[in-house]
Amino acid sequence: MVELPPAPTAAAHEQLRPRLVRHVLPFFELGEQAGADLDRLLAEVGLSRRALRDAKAQVPTYQMKWLLDQLIAQCADPELGLRAAERTNLIRSEFLGNLIRHVIEMSTDLLTVLELLAYFGTHVARTIRIAVTVDDSVVIFGVVPVVECPNELYDCFAGACCTLIETLGGSGLRPQEVRLPRPCPASPERFEKFFGATVVFDAPQLQLVYARDALCSPVREEAPPETGALAASLTQGGNALALLIRTHVLARLAEGVPLLPSVARKLGLSARTLRRRLSEARSSYAELVDEARRERALALARRAELDVGRLAELTGFTDASAFARAFRRWTGERPGEYMRRARGRTRVLATGSQETEATTRTS
DSSP: OOOOOOOOOGGGGGGGSEEEGGGGHHHHHHHHHTTOOHHHHHHHTTOOGGGGGOTTOEEEHHHHHHHHHHHHHHHOOTTHHHHHHHTOOGGGSHHHHHHHHHHHHHOSSHHHHHHHHHHHHHHHHOSEEEEEEEOSSEEEEEEEESSOOOHHHHHHHHHHHHHHHHHHHOTTOOOSEEEOSSOOOSOHHHHHHHHTSEEEOSOSSEEEEEEGGGGSSOOOOOOOOOHHHHHHHHTTSSSHHHHHHHHHHHHHGGGOOOOHHHHHHHTTOOHHHHHHHHHHTTOOHHHHHHHHHHHHHHHHTTOTTOOHHHHHHHTTOSOHHHHHHHHHHHHSSOHHHHHHHHHHHHHHHHHHHHHHHHHHHHO
């Protein structure tokens, strides 16, 4: 009998969080094909084979990590994560697929899709932090898991994200560079062939670097979102209604702040019901609009090509002075001061990242 690691103490509470088994189903399938005793491994954590098809089956994080470690060790395949990525379709996943289709409907280009996925995914998933950094020529899509992951899981997630972006942007849309927080494998050329890009290993975090112009094209049409299914899925994580509303507002700020009745219709609710549910959650539509404007303003402030007037327009203000007052309330600084400081920090970080990568390639 394989000895399981001891259950973590209360100090390691994150290790006890439940994780959905279906999220790593490709690893189970590949592990069994490679000869792993899947039934025995599942039994060690109190699961049966039926759990692999159960959308609600969960195990604590430490048990999930143990299962993955066992499967990876028994497979002994340095390209296991890439093979798992080939079997992972984020658009067809139960919750994330609904979220992606929902965001597509609200977006005019692929860059907006990625920005909204980063915002929404970070707030809802809780197990990862996603960031989209935009400068004059490139877009960096970065993912940082809350808990430590096996190298193969980084490979899988990077591959699945690249496939998602290519699906939405069109065949042939590949990153310029893929940065993986894992040691260089014995055959790095296989990774570069898989991603169709330069791959940097031992990176500080997982990042996909794309040419900015490539992400400014319209998104390929996808099936319309199932708003009811999405709303039902989101009830599992925090104040989901507030997050959903902020996402609607964020996507439309450049056209002006949407009226509450139009947002309610998008959610399949009456305006009266929406106000009541927000009141029950101790919130209001005006507060959510203000939060969305703040999120958007701070995210756009790093873009070198935007001045204060354009920033005001993109955050739904018709008057630059009203925007300046709101910005000072949010940050304690004038917009121009904040933008100069934020852009200076972005340049410093970009320079440091380039120096780190140059050192890594040299070594």
